[in-house]
Amino acid sequence: xxxxxxxxxxxxxxxxxxxxxxxxxxxxxxxxxxxxxxxxxxxxxxxxxxxxxxxxxxxxxxxxxxxxxxxxxxxxxxxxxxxxxxxxxxxxxxxxxxxxxxxxxxxxxxxxxxxxxxxxxxxxxxxxxxxxxxxxxxxxxxxxxxxxxxxxxxxxxxxxxxxxx
Amino acid sequence: xxxxxxxxxxxxxxxxxxxxxxxxxxxxxxxxxxxxxxxxxxxxxxxxxxxxxxxxxxxxxxxxxxxxxxxxxxxxxxxxxxxxxxxxxxxxxxxxxxxxxxxxxxxxxxxxxxxxxxxxxxxxxxxxxxxxxxxxxxxxxxxxxxxxxxxxxxxxxxxxxxxxxxxxxxxxxxxxxxxxxxxxxxxxxxxxxxxx
Numbered sequence: 583x584x585x586x587x588x589x590x591x592x593x594x595x596x597x598x599x600x601x602x603x604x605x606x607x608x609x610x611x612x613x614x615x616x617x618x619x620x621x622x623x624x625x626x627x628x629x630x631x632x633x634x635x636x637x638x639x640x641x642x643x644x645x646x647x648x649x650x651x652x653x654x655x656x657x658x659x660x661x662x663x664x665x666x667x668x669x670x671x672x673x674x675x676x677x678x679x680x681x682x683x684x685x686x687x688x689x690x691x692x693x694x695x696x697x698x699x700x701x702x703x704x705x706x707x708x709x710x711x712x713x714x715x716x717x718x719x720x721x722x723x724x725x726x727x728x729x730x731x732x733x734x735x736x737x738x739x740x741x742x743x744x745x746x747x
Numbered sequence: 748x749x750x751x752x753x754x755x756x757x758x759x760x761x762x763x764x765x766x767x768x769x770x771x772x773x774x775x776x777x778x779x780x781x782x783x784x785x786x787x788x789x790x791x792x793x794x795x796x797x798x799x800x801x802x803x804x805x806x807x808x809x810x811x812x813x814x815x816x817x818x819x820x821x822x823x824x825x826x827x828x829x830x831x832x833x834x835x836x837x838x839x840x841x842x843x844x845x846x847x848x849x850x851x852x853x854x855x856x857x858x859x860x861x862x863x864x865x866x867x868x869x870x871x872x873x874x875x876x877x878x879x880x881x882x883x884x885x886x887x888x889x890x891x892x893x894x895x896x897x898x899x900x901x902x903x904x905x906x907x908x909x910x911x912x913x914x915x916x917x918x919x920x921x922x923x924x925x926x927x928x929x930x931x932x933x934x935x936x937x938x939x940x941x942x943x
């Protein structure tokens with residue numbers, strides 16, 4: 583089983599809804615509309631040949647310049663039998679960052695989705711306990727989004743003379 | 748025949764002449780069978796030479812502190828033989844390392860659990876100012892949540908630096924007047940941190 587075969591299987595099942603195939607450093611990556619993420623993950627899990635039963639990582643990326651699809655949720659999946667890894671992305675509008683939760687399929691998605699919510703503000707619809715996991719509860723912003731200037735010049739709590747700037 | 752175990756084969760007599768430092772008596776009025784001085788001086792002398800530090804070590808400055816405690820630098824020489832790990836017993840809170848914002852309330856709780864009189868030493872750049880971690884998750888200096896008596900600079904400070912900071916604390920402890928912690932200024936300071 584190689585990347586071309588996985589690509590063929592996906593296109594056979596989902597047609598042209600699965601797009602953006604590329605292989606950076608030999609790892610197959612693709613994307614789909616966000617409302618079919620569960621269907622696709624379930625297919626990759628259940629298919630007797632593909633067997634992507636392990637969720638290695640789940641995180642997000644912020645692309646401020648892609649209007650209407652600013653936030654990408656990235657799933658890293660692993661076939662433990664044939665030792666093949668793939669990367670699957672869904673894009674969402676930052677104004678309405680709703681993505682269906684993968685916790686029903688992968689229990690490990692629980693904390694990873696909480697982390698993704700914590701840092702990027704993705705609203706995982708159906709998550710059993712979607713609240714901040716690493717940052718303080720009082721935080722009212724999502725720190726990993728690329729919407730902050732590198733340094734706030736109006737800060738007064740640090741004396742510039744002491745910090746060489 | 749078993750070999751006799753001998754230690755210190757070439758015994759060196761202890762050279763203690765002029766090498767033992769004794770705490771000087773506070774200024775006062777000596778006489779035959781009595782010595783008159785201020786109570787605060789006598790208590791300060793006792794306190795400063797029997798500090799019980801509470802190490803609150805979260806990162807690399809804590810490693811330097813371990814070296815400070817150990818035999819080579821030997822914090823025990825300054826009367827801080829006994830490190831307490833319960834805040835209720837201790838009178839010096841030594842904060843060593845990066846304090847994340849999530850750790851802030853815990854540090855404050857530890858401070859509140861200490862009985863008066865209590866002192867705080869911020870060891871290293873992170874505890875003093877946030878250091879290189881000019882970030883959304885790191886507290887920019889512990890003096891945002893608790894009052895600090897002595898700051899030790901360095902990233903991390905050398906054990907000598909920590910010892911110097913400890914001696915500055917000893918100076919503060921020895922010279923503190925009895926009225927300080929009941930005074931208006933001290934109450935205002937506590938109030939500014941939301942501690943009553």
